[in-house]
Amino acid sequence: MSQLIRLLNGPNLNLLGQRQPEIYGRDTLADVEAGCRDLAGRFGLELRADQSNHEGQLVDWIQQARADAAGIIINPGAYSHTSVAILDALNAFEGIVLEVHVSNIHKRESFRHHSYVSLRADGVIAGFGIQGYALAMRRMASLLGKGDAA
Numbered sequence: 001m002s003q004l005i006r007l008l009n010g011p012n013l014n015l016l017g018q019r020q021p022e023i024y025g026r027d028t029l030a031d032v033e034a035g036c037r038d039l040a041g042r043f044g045l046e047l048r049a050d051q052s053n054h055e056g057q058l059v060d061w062i063q064q065a066r067a068d069a070a071g072i073i074i075n076p077g078a079y080s081h082t083s084v085a086i087l088d089a090l091n092a093f094e095g096i097v098l099e100v101h102v103s104n105i106h107k108r109e110s111f112r113h114h115s116y117v118s119l120r121a122d123g124v125i126a127g128f129g130i131q132g133y134a135l136a137m138r139r140m141a142s143l144l145g146k147g148d149a150a
């Protein structure tokens with residue numbers, strides 16, 4: 001059975017492509033998920049992609065991942081900067097955690113410079129636009145010993 005990767009997107013990321021395109025670009029969350037699913041297939045991984053605007057729902061999905069996922073790729077959106085609950089849930093997850101931000105949070109307002117999730121993440125990608133998700137998928141595959149599929 002192929003290893004499962006959970007792709008979790010937090011609040012307002014359902015509006016990718018419509019929301020502040022000068023910051024987040026024109027590609028949609030559906031584009032992101034399709035690209036990651038395609039890459040997962042090429043690496044022999046299974047992808048489950050979910051988005052929620054609710055902190056508790058994200059915590060529930062992270063807890064679920066404890067049962068069957070090898071890794072989590074997460075863009076926690078604004079919860080990155082506020083949520084000890086999401087950090088705690090990730091700390092209870094034993095697999096690989098990669099954090100993605102579409103924008104370069106370090107170039108933006110100072111309240112975006114700190115991420116609680118980064119205290120747990122095995123790697124962080126910021127400012128690569130939606131390509132960051134694909135890079136995280138490739139890194140995940142490599143950390144899981146799946147090599148590089150061009």
Ligand SMILES: O=C1C[C@@](O)(C(=O)O)C[C@@H](O)[C@@H]1O
Pocket residue numbers: 011012013075076077078079080100101102103104105112
């Ligand atoms: O919602 C988001 C998106 C974001 O996580 C990003 O992908 O660049 C950056 C966060 O600061 C912001 O609240």
